[in-house]
Amino acid sequence: MPQYLVAIHHPDNYDPSLEGEAMMRDIDVLNEEMGAAGARFFAGGLQPAARAKTLRAQPKAEVLITDGPYLEAKEHVGGFWILEAADLDEALAWGRKAVVACRAPVEVRQFLEMLG
């Protein structure tokens, strides 16, 4: 069965302490539903993008490491699921629920390959 990345995005000034009980419950219910459907392969929450480290390949196999996220954007991935779904429509249905539960915009992309 195809696997999909369902990634939620947070603004860089996102404050997790504002996540209320209702949101925690909604996320919990969604995870239960994904688990019961056998769809959930992985769920993870990331540290704020400000604490990311970026690596840029340089000539001669050197690598330059800098603080902060790689992409210059005002929002970054805050967490994601890897889900198994019959097709893109089914993955989008989960993505839709993720938007509602996490109060955050979502991107859905299919994996070409997944090595467990």
Place this chain on the structure above:
Amino acid sequence: MPQYMVVNYLPDNFDPSTVDEATVHAIDVLNEEMIAAGVRLLVGGLSPASSAKSLRAQPNGEVRITDGPFLEAKEHVGGFCILEAEDMDEALAWARKSAIACRVSGEVREIPYSSLPSGTAHPSRQHERKP
């Protein structure tokens, strides 16, 4: 042990047919090394960002779906590896090898909450772990 995500970024016009045999071999060798070290939990390669769909909540409570990636950028995530490491320095050492093997730029982010057996449950899930 903390979990980290090592992300590789690809330009949106990336052509997979330009990846030469030496690169494929270097990636293979790195994967073998990660497996031998017992650090590699999960590896995935994504379809091109142009095939992504973006979902945004609307003021009326509906969710609008559009074609294309969510972030407006010229590069997007091409794939990633989730690994276990003692600390950020050890994760960066693997990311450095990954950047060299894959000939691409990347990023390392810690994953404080993970559903993997060795991970810490998200606050919404922590009731599961109570005795």
